[in-house]
Amino acid sequence: MTDFAEIESQLKARLVDLLDRAEVLEDDLRHPLEADSSEQAIDLADDQALEGVDNVLREEIQQVRYALARIVNGTYGICAKCGEPIAKERLEARPIATRCIKCA
Numbered sequence: 598m599t600d601f602a603e604i605e606s607q608l609k610a611r612l613v614d615l616l617d618r619a620e621v622l623e624d625d626l627r628h629p630l631e632a633d634s635s636e637q638a639i640d641l642a643d644d645q646a647l648e649g650v651d652n653v654l655r656e657e658i659q660q661v662r663y664a665l666a667r668i669v670n671g672t673y674g675i676c677a678k679c680g681e682p683i684a685k686e687r688l689e690a691r692p693i694a695t696r697c698i699k700c701a
């Protein structure tokens with residue numbers, strides 16, 4: 598049984614950081630669309646740019662939460678594809694990895 602305490606604290610710190618950034622972006626997205634079509638087009642362009650960043654953030658937040666859940670339920674560090682343990686060096690480099698280097 599490998600101890601993932603260090604990775605777990607890294608993931609938790611990462612999650613706090615990601616949520617901070619996501620909150621800022623969500624505030625920016627909250628402004629309503631204007632009825633005027635030209636203004637709406639500008640708003641949509643702005644939102645699309647933000648949405649792209651936001652989706653990446655959102656996805657990483659989910660991956661970090663998933664990794665933390667796997668630490669709790671004891672499946673962390675096991676390849677989701679072949680069931681072999683994922684190398685510690687790989688987990689340290691990429692704590693949210695769900696597959697070993699061969700299956701990635």
Ligand SMILES: [Zn+2]
Binds near residue numbers: 676678696697700701
């Ligand atoms: Zn594998």
